Amino acid sequence: MDARLHIEIDPRADLPPSEQLAQQVRFAVASAELRPGDRLPSVRVLAVEALVNPNTVGKAWRDLEREGVLESRPGDGVFVARGALKVCVAARDAVLRERVERLVSDAHSAGLSRGDVQTWVDAAWTRRSGWKRAGGL
C-alpha cells in the first residue's frame, strides 16, 4: 500500500517545485505506478527526500486533492483517490500534447525541418528504452 516514489526536484527549473511535485505524482498515477488506495509519503518525510520545504509538499498535495487525484485523511495520511487514474490520464495527455504543440511550433519557427524533430524524438526514445519495440508500457 505504501508508495515509494523517487521524486526529483530541480529548484532551477522553469516550473516551481510544488508543480513539479504534483506533475510527477500525476504521471505516476497515469502510468499505474501509483494506484488508488496507495498511501503517499508524509509531507515531512517527502520534504526531506526532495530537499524542499514541507509547506511546498503540502501545497502540491492540496492542489492534487482539489483535482480529485488525492484524498487526504488528517492524522492518517494522503492516499490516491478512487477516480484518480482517469483524471491523471486526461491531465497527462493534455499537458504533453500541449508541450508537443509548443515544441513543434517553436521548432518550425526556428527553421528546423520535420525530419530534424522526428530524428531527435526517435533518438531520445531509443536512448531511454534501449532497443525495445515501439508500443511501450
Added chain:
Amino acid sequence: MDARLHIEIDPRADLPPSEQLAQQVRFAVASAELRPGDRLPSVRVLAVEALVNPNTVGKAWRDLEREGVLESRPGDGVFVARGALKVCVAARDAVLRERVERLVSDAHSAGLSRGDVQTWVDAAWTRRSGWKRAGGL
C-alpha cells in the same frame, strides 16, 4: 536593414517575458529571418508593441549582446552581430534538443508509448505546415 518582427509575449508563461523575447530573437536569427546587420526595433518601440516594460526589452537585448547575438551602438540602435547565426543555431539546437529530451523522458515515465509521441508530433507538424513535404524552410 530594419527588421519587422512580430513579437508575442505571454506574461503568464513559464518563461519570464525577457527570456521569451530573447528566445524569439535567437530563433529568428537561426531561421535567417533576421540577418547580421539588421537593426532591431528600439527598446521603447518594441516595449509598446509587446506590451512589456522598456527595461524588460533592455534586459533581453543586454543578454543577447553578452551571447554575441546582438551588437549595441548607443545613440544609434541594436543590430544583429556578425557571428550571430552560428551562435543562434547552436543555441536553438541545444534548447530544442533539451526540450525533446525532457518531453520524451516525461512521456516515457508517464506511461506513453513511442508511437503516441511520434503520432502527436507528426499531427502537430502537419497541422502547422499543411501538407508540405518534410524538410521545411
Added chain:
DNA sequence: CCGACCGTCCTAGGCCGATAGGACAGTCAG
C-alpha cells in the same frame, strides 16, 4: 546648435512562490 531619437543606468515598488518556524487538532499503537 538643437531637438528627437537611441541605449543605458538607477531607485523604488509590487507580485508570486519558496522558505523558515511554530502552533493546532486528528489518528493510532502501546
Added chain:
DNA sequence: CTGACTGTCCTATCGGCCTAGGACGGTCGG
C-alpha cells in the same frame, strides 16, 4: 492516557523578475 505520527494553518521573510518613472550621455538630421 501518552507519545509519535499524520495533515493543516498562520505569520514572517527572502529572492527573482517585472513594473514604474526618471536621469544621463551618445548619435544624427535639419
